[in-house]
Amino acid sequence: MKSFFYFPLILQLLLFVGAFAVTKIIPTDPGIGATTAQFYSGDSPFFDGPKLDFVNGTSFDWWYFDAVSSDGSYQLTITFYTTVATTLGFATGFGTTNFVTFTAMYPNGTEYQQFGFAGPVVISDGLFGIEGNWTGTGFIFSGTADLSYYRIDIDSPALGIEGCMEFNSVAPAHYPANPYIPGENVSMHLSPVIGWANAIPDSIATIDFKLSGVGVLQFTGSGYHDKNWGIEPLPQAVKSWYWGHGHLGPYSIVWFDTLNYDGTEKVNGYLACDGKIIGVSASGLTARPTGANSTYPPTSTTGNPGGFHIVAWEPALPVGGYTRWVGQITGGFVGQKKYKGSSVWEWIRFVL
Ligand SMILES: *[C@@H]1O[C@H](CO)[C@@H](O)[C@H](O)[C@H]1NC(C)=O
Ligand SMILES: *[C@@H]1O[C@H](CO)[C@@H](O)[C@H](O)[C@H]1NC(C)=O
Ligand SMILES: *[C@@H]1O[C@H](CO)[C@@H](O)[C@H](O)[C@H]1NC(C)=O
Ligand SMILES: *[C@@H]1O[C@H](CO)[C@@H](O)[C@H](O)[C@H]1NC(C)=O
Ligand SMILES: *[C@@H]1O[C@H](CO)[C@@H](O)[C@H](O)[C@H]1NC(C)=O
Numbered sequence: 001m002k003s004f005f006y007f008p009l010i011l012q013l014l015l016f017v018g019a020f021a022v023t024k025i026i027p028t029d030p031g032i033g034a035t036t037a038q039f040y041s042g043d044s045p046f047f048d049g050p051k052l053d054f055v056n057g058t059s060f061d062w063w064y065f066d067a068v069s070s071d072g073s074y075q076l077t078i079t080f081y082t083t084v085a086t087t088l089g090f091a092t093g094f095g096t097t098n099f100v101t102f103t104a105m106y107p108n109g110t111e112y113q114q115f116g117f118a119g120p121v122v123i124s125d126g127l128f129g130i131e132g133n134w135t136g137t138g139f140i141f142s143g144t145a146d147l148s149y150y151r152i153d154i155d156s157p158a159l160g161i162e163g164c165m166e167f168n169s170v171a172p173a174h175y176p177a178n179p180y181i182p183g184e185n186v187s188m189h190l191s192p193v194i195g196w197a198n199a200i201p202d203s204i205a206t207i208d209f210k211l212s213g214v215g216v217l218q219f220t221g222s223g224y225h226d227k228n229w230g231i232e233p234l235p236q237a238v239k240s241w242y243w244g245h246g247h248l249g250p251y252s253i254v255w256f257d258t259l260n261y262d263g264t265e266k267v268n269g270y271l272a273c274d275g276k277i278i279g280v281s282a283s284g285l286t287a288r289p290t291g292a293n294s295t296y297p298p299t300s301t302t303g304n305p306g307g308f309h310i311v312a313w314e315p316a317l318p319v320g321g322y323t324r325w326v327g328q329i330t331g332g333f334v335g336q337k338k339y340k341g342s343s344v345w346e347w348i349r350f351v352l
Contacts (some may be wrong), residue, residue, distance in 0.1 A: 021126025024050050026082050028096040028119060030057045037231045039195050041175060042185025047147060048199045049125035051188075051229040055082050055097050061229040063132065063141060065152060067165060067205040069221040072342040073107035076165065076207055076217065078152055080134055080141060082121055087233045100139045102154070102161055104209070104217050112211050114159040143225075147173045147180075147199045150225055160212025167203035167223040171252035171272040174198050174280045191258060191266060193232045200225035201245065201270055202252030222247035222342055224254075247342055250274045 022045065031054035038044040038051045052061045060083035067076045079101045085094045098118035105111050116137035123132040131142040138156035143149060150167040173180040175188050176196050190196040205223030210216055224245050230237050240259040245252070254270040271278045 021124055021128065022046070022049065023122065023124040026050070026055060026098060026121040026123070028098055030055050030084050030097055032056070035059050035231065037195065037229055039187065039189050040185055041180075041188055041197075042183075044188070046125040046130065046145070047173060047180060047197055048130050048143065048227060050082070050123055051195055051197075051227070052082075052231075055084075057084055058087055058233050059083065059229070059231045060087050060234065061227070063225070063227045065141070065150070065165070065167075065223070065225045066344055067167075067207055067219075067221055067223040068342045068344050069219040070342055074207075074217070074219040074221070075103075075105040075344065076209075077101070077103045078139075078154075078165070080121075080132060080139065089233070089235045098134055100134050100137050102139075102159065104211065106214075106217070110214065112214050112217075114156075114161060116156060116159055143199065150200060150203075150223075154209070161209060163207075163209030163217070165209075165223070166206045167200050167225060169200050169203045170275055171200070171202035172275070172277055174201065174270050174277065176256070176268045177281060179277050179280050190228070190256065190268065191238060191260065193237045194228060194230040194258075196226065196228055196256065196268070198226040198254060198270070201254050201272060202247050224344070244344055246344075 033056065035056045036053040037059065041047075044051060048063070050061055052059055055061060060081070062083065063080040065078045068074065081088075081099050081101070082097050084097055085099070086092065094115075094117055096117050096119075098121045100116040100118065101114070102116070103111065103113045116134070116139060118134035118139075119136040121132065121134055123130065125131075127145055129142060129144045131140065133140050137159075138161075139152070139154050141150065141152045143151070148169045150169075152165045154161045154163060156162065175186055175198075176190050178184070178186040180197075188195040188197055200223065203223040203225075205221050207217060207219050207221075209218075238258050239261050242257040243255065245254040247253075250273050252270075252272040256268040258266045260266065268281070270280050
């Protein structure tokens with residue numbers, strides 16, 4: 001009697017769960033013809049899910065994660081891609097649209113970098129969170145539906161990587177020019193052909209890996225996760241972009257400054273303090289290189305800048321003094337307490 005009664009209940013529950021979760025399988029070959037990308041949050045059922053109808057030969061959809069130790073001396077970047085590699089500007093394809101990259105940097109300058117080529121990608125997203133399995137690589141990421149917790153688990157004897165990275169968010173998610181408010185329909189356009197959704201602008205990160213031949217990679221610090229997608233090859237879609245994020249004192253900051261081929265500049269910025277958003281904007285913030293090599297707009301012969309000066313909402317929040325991918329930053333509102341923190345920055349450019 002009892003089991004007869006309970007069984008349909010469990011079935012009903014499974015059906016209920018099924019209705020609020022979507023599982024997508026992304027094959028290793030690009031699809032033929034025009035695909036459709038979601039650029040409005042109202043048309044995209046879940047914040048961090050795949051944003052392309054299918055991956056074709058000139059579109060991309062990726063999930064990016066990084067962590068930097070509190071003193072800026074360790075860095076780890078892990079990215080899950082679904083795209084033909086040439087779409088990102090690689091000289092040749094990889095024979096699969098599905099691949100992962102892992103790049104770790106030790107304080108003594110030792111770098112550990114691996115590429116993993118995957119079979120079909122299985123991503124499920126729904127009321128119980130997201131899980132992405134890049135099958136064949138041993139790389140899996142997962143996160144809760146409220147975007148408060150993410151983790152990456154890696155079990156890859158082939159790439160010599162075993163362990164996990166965990167993020168406990170300290171800054172609310174956002175779109176390019178709006179905070180994330182479930183149910184709201186806002187633009188996810190970073191440019192007419194590129195989308196951006198920043199699930200974890202800042203978090204407390206715990207990293208614990210064993211890397212073959214190098215040893216352990218263990219640190220705590222600040223973790224970041226976002227995703228980008230687009231419907232044109234990256235070198236065509238944007239001429240140059242400065243992107244970065246930092247954590248200092250109670251502040252979390254993210255900036256994205258893109259320069260388009262028509263000479264227009266689009267700037268997106270985000271500033272949170274103690275877990276509350278102070279500003280999300282498509283204006284009010286500019287990223288400019290400083291020191292050596294600070295030609296702006298950059299040309300093909302411009303080297304790496306000596307630093308960046310980020311101006312966020314008056315009064316200014318100055319940041320600078322680092323030339324690598326990762327470093328220490330100092331900042332604060334003018335006339336108020338200054339903080340030291342860690343940051344990661346990136347300069348991508350396709351300047352002819
Ligand atoms: C991929 O889809 C985009 C967006 O619909 C389209 O503009 C592009 O031409 C497609 N690429 C290929 C190779 O079909
Ligand atoms: C969201 O807004 C866009 C742009 O205004 C519109 O095209 C789309 O239909 C809207 N989606 C929903 C679900 O309201
Ligand atoms: C990921 O996919 C692989 C290959 O299909 C499978 O063996 C593994 O169990 C999956 N992992 C999870 C956590 O679902
Ligand atoms: C740098 O650190 C790594 C990790 O601890 C270690 O394996 C490597 O031998 C070190 N390299 C040098 C040149 O000390
Ligand atoms: C400026 O660029 C040149 C050429 O790429 C490079 O050698 C130099 O190290 C750069 N300066 C700084 C401060 O990074």
